Amino acid sequence: MQYQIIKKKNYESNTWTHGETTQLKIYPHDGDYKNRDFLWRVSSATVTKELSDFTVLFGIKRWIMPFDHQLHLSHHQNGKPMYSITLNPYESHCFKGDWETKSKGIARDFNLMLNEGAYGILNAAKVSEDGKELGSIFPEAFDERLPLADHKLTLGIYSREGNISLNVSDTMSILLPCEDLLLLDYTLVEVDEIKKYRLKHNGVNSSQVVLFAVTY
Incomplete structure (x- = not known):
């Protein structure tokens, strides 16, 4: 077994349409999230607007977990409603990144993204x-x-x-x-x-x- 500790001071933070996202880890280390060139990625984000639309990520499986408040997600595919789910703090949910996903609620969350092969x-x-x-x-x-x-x-x-x-x-x-x-x-x-x-x-x-x- 080998281990490493990634310090908070070394995380990378950027703004997105509805808040701020902080990348904790991307693999491989030279991966590029903007170009979707990675196998897996871990991040934490703030949702600062009551209603928001998630970025569509084709070919990527997503896990999400709110920390502090409820987060209500509704999924659509090709404009047709699929299902909705309400997550309490520290409840996790998995969904496809190419779904059209809307969220309701102001919260901070944890995210795991998995590209093909992970x-x-x-x-x-x-x-x-x-x-x-x-x-x-x-x-x-x-x-x-x-x-x-x-x-x-x-x-x-x-x-x-x-x-x-x-x-x-x-x-x-x-x-x-x-x-x-x-x-x-x-x-x-x-x-x-x-x-x-x-x-x-x-x-x-x-x-x-x-x-x-x-x-x-």
């Missing part, structure tokens, strides 16, 4: 100072149907509600400051080991933690 899932879990094993709070990431034998595996961890730590062993713990991004790169043979890593919130109160897994 597969992934976004979720959240509440952890306390006692900690929980990754395999118990994010079992979807270790579903044998998700990883592909010839693909890379990355698991991401992010918190907006305080510092957290990941206990890798009795002698090793990774401290993750609030709003920094932790990325774990590992192989199929390490899955059983990674599942036992214990995620803890370094405070009295429990904390919601964002987790995502990508195979690519």
Whole structure:
């Protein structure tokens, strides 16, 4: 297993029609979001208008999760309504980027974008100072149907509600400051080991933690 922590100060922020978007990570590192030249991308955005239209992203699968307020999404395809969904804070939703998507609500959200050749899932879990094993709070990431034998595996961890730590062993713990991004790169043979890593919130109160897994 290899890991890296991306500091908040190194994120890239830009404005969009209805707020601000902050890119936490793009893969490969020289990928270009504007040209849609990437395998996967993680970002956080503010929606500052009550009603907004999402950018259409052909060929890209999208996951979204609001942090602080409800977000109501309605999807259309070729001008015809498909379905609508209301997301509460820390609930995730997956949809196709080429759908015409409208949102209602002012919120900050977390986004995972997957281009062709990448597969992934976004979720959240509440952890306390006692900690929980990754395999118990994010079992979807270790579903044998998700990883592909010839693909890379990355698991991401992010918190907006305080510092957290990941206990890798009795002698090793990774401290993750609030709003920094932790990325774990590992192989199929390490899955059983990674599942036992214990995620803890370094405070009295429990904390919601964002987790995502990508195979690519």
